[in-house]
Amino acid sequence: MNLFFGIFLHGIGAFSASVCYTPQKKTVSWSWQTYWLMQAAVCWLLLPVIVAWITIPALALVLAEAPGDAMWRSFILGALYGIGGTAFGLAIRYVGFSLTYAISIGISCVLGTLLPPLYRGELGTILSGAGGGWILSGIAIGAMGIALCGLAGYAKEKDLAKRSNTQTVFSLAIGLPLCLLAGVLSAVYGFSLDQGQPIADVAAQYGAGHFQGNVIYLFSNTGAFLSTMIYCIYLHVKQKTFREYVSLPAASTAGKTALPLNYILAIITGVLWYTQFFFYGLGHVRMGAYQFTSWAIHMIMLVLISTLIGILLKEWVNSSKLTRFYLISAILTLIVSVLVLTYGNYLGAS
Template sequence: MTPDASPLLGTLLHTIGAASAALCYSPQKFLHKWSWQTYWLAQASVCWLLLPWLFAYLFVPEYGMVLAESPSDSMWLAFGYGVLYGVGGIAFGVAIRYIGFSLTYAIAIGFSCLIGTLFMPLINGVLGEKLQQEGGMIVVGGVALGFFAMIVSGMAGFRKEHELAEAGKREGSGFNVKLGLPICVVAGVLSAVFNFSLEAGAPIAEVAALHGAGNFQELAKYPFTMNGAFLTTLVYVIYLAGRSKSWGEFSATTDRKGLGRNYVLAFATGIMWYMQFFFYGLGHIRMGDFKFSSWAIHMIILILLSSGFGVLIGEWRGARSKTFGFMLLALALLVAAVGLITYGNFLGAESAAAGH
């Protein structure tokens, strides 16, 4: 067990990051006369362009030397995966408009959790080895339970939206499950690619560790992943803004009000989105031999907290008691999944410590 291995602390740090992620898109509801593409480029400029480089230079010693010594193929691969993730990020933001916070998070993150966690260990041929280690089966069992819990959460969210539509409480809200659901699936699959990008950038973090980055070594690889996502966003926004002629929104709203507030809200979104991975990195290096489970534990906690956030902002007001009971069941299963993954990581860390 490395000196930094502490699964319980790692889970706590993942929880802080997931809380930031669960709240990051909420400022979008308070924008004033900004089109979606204007807001999306403004917040992406913060979280995917500015902050990754700023935090890397602030927290990674000799970052210029780290870049010079890191393998270029890792940089390009991480960037390429980031480009694909950018498509998922766009789809995620669009899906929220059509099917709400609860349903979007449940479906998209469910796919992201399962694919992002197990695909890379599977194709790298190490999943079987991990299952044979102490606590390995418990960790993977927790991932499976988390995926099932997300399905239950998604079912509850779908029932809730259907009930609210029947009651006329969704009139004019833009709810459209036929359009939103496939967008959600695309968002989930491509969101999993973010974890592939982080895995591709692992050699960069290793070089940063040699330069004394310590607990902040993961920050060294973020600029490549996130800049890739920004490139996708920039291209898409250029297309949308050109088609809708909305470039002027960056300098003035149609009624000349609220521009400064819009930028503050976009900045809030960007910094909350980035901070999820600031804490993700701090949690990831503390998960011992089962670091691959970091993605699952982050995603599961994200669903847990975002579902609660949906309740707080009134998305479940008017839903039937049976439907709300489904959500309570999902929340209980999500808590159990987090507990299993954390416990499996703890057993693995204890076993590794005993072996040393």
């Protein structure tokens, strides 16, 4: 039951990740970098400190005793993850959201899962153990389901383009390398958490229990914030948008309430983003022998839940029959993937 509860907690985290960026649509007269830096300050800087302080007993002693090399590795890998997130945003401009999502998340799912045990030289031993074959199959099926989601999304974009008769900017030559970069560097976040585990082990010795993973976010998330902040400040300087933090253009139709509302929406985004990994950590410690599968389960459930939310919001109503076929196939494939991964973890736990 501990295993199944862990997967349930991963599902809560994946749901938070699926909806965390929806508030962005309601912001008024804010550039991308203003909104992005504000929400990043909440989820990658402020909340990791607050939550670690609340949930980790004797935090100062934990940090004093934890190995410094683990802190640095987690921080640097987190910074690379921040670069991957920026590449993801840029790739969307050239190949669209669906293809970017499918390629980047698919790569992140596979690499982020297999890289930690491969680095430790444990992958062969793990996969040859009880349930190992099921785990590998579940990851492969999940990557296939993510690819089908991308295909459905691409087909949907083509359906919309036919109806609107508008030309869109599409450049695979630029977008594909950005997708590959985003996928590889996003996978590094799972590796960052893995490399920070010695810090969590010290926290566990001081009674942190299932909350032990929260101490790792002090390093992985602040690393991501650093690289994100550098890029956002570069855009602020280039586009002269620093003033957006204190005032909006006079032509803004929302009046005096728009600026406080923008801050509230950015804070909601940051809280939701951090919530996904708060529950990720709670689920991860319950995964038993195959903890490394947490990243695959999180990524697959994220894509599955976000797709189901899109259906509930009627985003696919006017799609063609072929597009809906791709969509249904993707959902069924993702569900099978989660079930296969769950069974593999069950065999390993047994």
